[in-house]
Amino acid sequence: MIFKYDFLYSELEKAYLDNGIELVGFDSMKSYSDAARLFRESGHSCVALNDIFFESNLPLPGNDRLLDAFQNEGLRVFGVQPPLDTPPERVPDEVAKNIQLYHRTEGVRAAFIRNDLLTAKVMMKLQAQGLRIPGKRPASPIWI
Numbered sequence: 764m765i766f767k768y769d770f771l772y773s774e775l776e777k778a779y780l781d782n783g784i785e786l787v788g789f790d791s792m793k794s795y796s797d798a799a800r801l802f803r804e805s806g807h808s809c810v811a812l813n814d815i816f817f818e819s820n821l822p823l824p825g826n827d828r829l830l831d832a833f834q835n836e837g838l839r840v841f842g843v844q845p846p847l848d849t850p851p852e853r854v855p856d857e858v859a860k861n862i863q864l865y866h867r868t869e870g871v872r873a874a875f876i877r878n879d880l881l882t883a884k885v886m887m888k889l890q891a892q893g894l895r896i897p898g899k900r901p902a903s904p905i906w907i
Contacts, residue, residue, distance in 0.1 A: 795832035803836045811874035815842030841865045859888035
């Protein structure tokens, strides 16, 4: 088993290694900054982020660096994550609904979602609601 980590919690790293779990680390901040730069260079001035709560625009615990990376690139950020008590099966519906709202009201045409399965479900929901998601764009999860 491979587990992604950020060199932040040495006690967890030991527990994983002691149980035969290989650890793969990378520089998340650089990755977030690179992603934000790609959005900006592609002409986006705002982006929806699923790791930021809808309405409050506060990051989920531990996601401050993700928010900082996008804001440091000069992008306006719109959180689309529903409240933590949202049943898991409802999260894709809520994220898609929130993206669509910001698409209509704020001109958001791009979203960054770090979870592949959630990305696929949200894309299906958005397409079912009539939003066209282009198939070929450089390294970006969702473009509307």
